[in-house]
Amino acid sequence: MTEEFKIVNLKIALVGTGLAFLNSCVSNQAVRTIQARDFSLNCDQLQFELADLGADFEDAKDDSGITGRNVGLAIVFWPGIIVNEVRANKNQDSIDDRIEHLTTLYVDKCIGSNSAN
Secondary structure: OOHHHHHHHHHHHHHHHHHHHHHHOOOOOOOOOOOHHHHHOOHHHHHHHHHHHHHHHHHHHHOOOOOHHHHHHHHHOOHHHHHHHHHHHHHHHHHHHHHHHHHHHHHHHHHHHHHHO
Protein backbone atom coordinates (compact mmCIF):
# COMPACT_ATOMS: atom_id res chain seq x y z
CA MET A 1 0.00 0.00 0.00
CA THR A 2 1.14 3.48 -0.72
CA GLU A 3 1.52 6.10 1.96
CA GLU A 4 -1.21 8.21 0.34
CA PHE A 5 -3.65 5.28 0.41
CA LYS A 6 -2.97 4.73 4.13
CA ILE A 7 -3.66 8.39 4.88
CA VAL A 8 -6.95 8.28 2.95
CA ASN A 9 -8.01 5.14 4.85
CA LEU A 10 -7.08 6.76 8.16
CA LYS A 11 -9.16 9.85 7.32
CA ILE A 12 -12.13 7.68 6.36
CA ALA A 13 -11.82 5.74 9.61
CA LEU A 14 -11.63 8.95 11.66
CA VAL A 15 -14.68 10.44 9.95
CA GLY A 16 -16.58 7.18 10.44
CA THR A 17 -15.66 7.07 14.13
CA GLY A 18 -16.69 10.70 14.55
CA LEU A 19 -20.05 10.08 12.89
CA ALA A 20 -20.63 7.00 15.04
CA PHE A 21 -19.82 9.06 18.14
CA LEU A 22 -22.23 11.82 17.17
CA ASN A 23 -24.92 9.27 16.39
CA SER A 24 -24.48 7.64 19.78
CA CYS A 25 -25.26 10.80 21.75
CA VAL A 26 -28.71 11.29 23.25
CA SER A 27 -30.60 13.95 21.33
CA ASN A 28 -31.91 17.00 23.09
CA GLN A 29 -35.63 16.30 23.31
CA ALA A 30 -36.39 18.75 26.09
CA VAL A 31 -39.83 20.32 25.79
CA ARG A 32 -41.07 23.67 26.97
CA THR A 33 -43.22 23.35 30.06
CA ILE A 34 -45.81 25.93 29.04
CA GLN A 35 -46.81 26.50 25.45
CA ALA A 36 -49.11 29.29 24.21
CA ARG A 37 -51.75 26.90 22.86
CA ASP A 38 -52.10 25.00 26.15
CA PHE A 39 -54.84 27.21 27.52
CA SER A 40 -57.01 26.81 24.41
CA LEU A 41 -56.93 22.99 24.42
CA ASN A 42 -60.18 21.19 25.21
CA CYS A 43 -60.40 18.16 27.52
CA ASP A 44 -59.92 15.58 24.74
CA GLN A 45 -56.91 17.45 23.37
CA LEU A 46 -55.39 17.66 26.85
CA GLN A 47 -55.85 13.90 27.33
CA PHE A 48 -54.24 13.22 23.95
CA GLU A 49 -51.31 15.52 24.75
CA LEU A 50 -50.81 13.83 28.14
CA ALA A 51 -50.86 10.35 26.57
CA ASP A 52 -48.36 11.47 23.93
CA LEU A 53 -46.08 12.92 26.61
CA GLY A 54 -46.26 9.63 28.51
CA ALA A 55 -44.81 7.85 25.47
CA ASP A 56 -42.16 10.57 25.10
CA PHE A 57 -41.23 10.14 28.77
CA GLU A 58 -40.74 6.40 28.31
CA ASP A 59 -38.52 7.06 25.27
CA ALA A 60 -36.44 9.54 27.29
CA LYS A 61 -36.19 7.02 30.13
CA ASP A 62 -34.90 4.39 27.70
CA ASP A 63 -31.96 6.70 26.87
CA SER A 64 -30.73 6.54 30.46
CA GLY A 65 -28.73 3.81 32.20
CA ILE A 66 -26.97 0.93 30.51
CA THR A 67 -27.79 1.38 26.84
CA GLY A 68 -26.06 0.44 23.63
CA ARG A 69 -25.17 4.10 23.24
CA ASN A 70 -23.52 4.30 26.63
CA VAL A 71 -21.64 1.04 26.13
CA GLY A 72 -20.36 2.29 22.79
CA LEU A 73 -19.32 5.57 24.38
CA ALA A 74 -17.54 3.71 27.16
CA ILE A 75 -15.38 2.07 24.54
CA VAL A 76 -14.71 5.18 22.43
CA PHE A 77 -15.10 8.21 24.71
CA TRP A 78 -16.13 7.47 28.32
CA PRO A 79 -16.94 11.12 29.31
CA GLY A 80 -19.73 10.93 26.73
CA ILE A 81 -21.63 8.70 29.16
CA ILE A 82 -21.88 11.61 31.59
CA VAL A 83 -23.14 13.90 28.82
CA ASN A 84 -25.73 11.31 27.78
CA GLU A 85 -26.96 10.82 31.34
CA VAL A 86 -27.24 14.56 32.00
CA ARG A 87 -29.11 15.13 28.74
CA ALA A 88 -31.43 12.14 29.32
CA ASN A 89 -32.24 13.42 32.82
CA LYS A 90 -32.89 16.92 31.46
CA ASN A 91 -35.24 15.49 28.83
CA GLN A 92 -37.10 13.46 31.47
CA ASP A 93 -37.38 16.44 33.80
CA SER A 94 -38.74 18.72 31.07
CA ILE A 95 -41.34 16.16 30.03
CA ASP A 96 -42.29 15.56 33.66
CA ASP A 97 -42.74 19.32 34.22
CA ARG A 98 -44.94 19.57 31.13
CA ILE A 99 -47.05 16.61 32.25
CA GLU A 100 -47.52 18.29 35.63
CA HIS A 101 -48.55 21.56 33.94
CA LEU A 102 -51.04 19.88 31.59
CA THR A 103 -52.44 17.73 34.40
CA THR A 104 -53.13 20.88 36.42
CA LEU A 105 -54.87 22.42 33.39
CA TYR A 106 -56.88 19.23 32.87
CA VAL A 107 -57.99 19.12 36.50
CA ASP A 108 -58.96 22.78 36.49
CA LYS A 109 -60.73 22.69 33.13
CA CYS A 110 -62.24 19.21 32.90
CA ILE A 111 -62.63 17.73 36.36
CA GLY A 112 -63.37 21.03 38.11
CA SER A 113 -66.18 21.83 35.63
CA ASN A 114 -67.70 18.35 36.10
CA SER A 115 -67.80 18.72 39.87
CA ALA A 116 -69.81 21.96 39.52
CA ASN A 117 -72.55 20.10 37.60
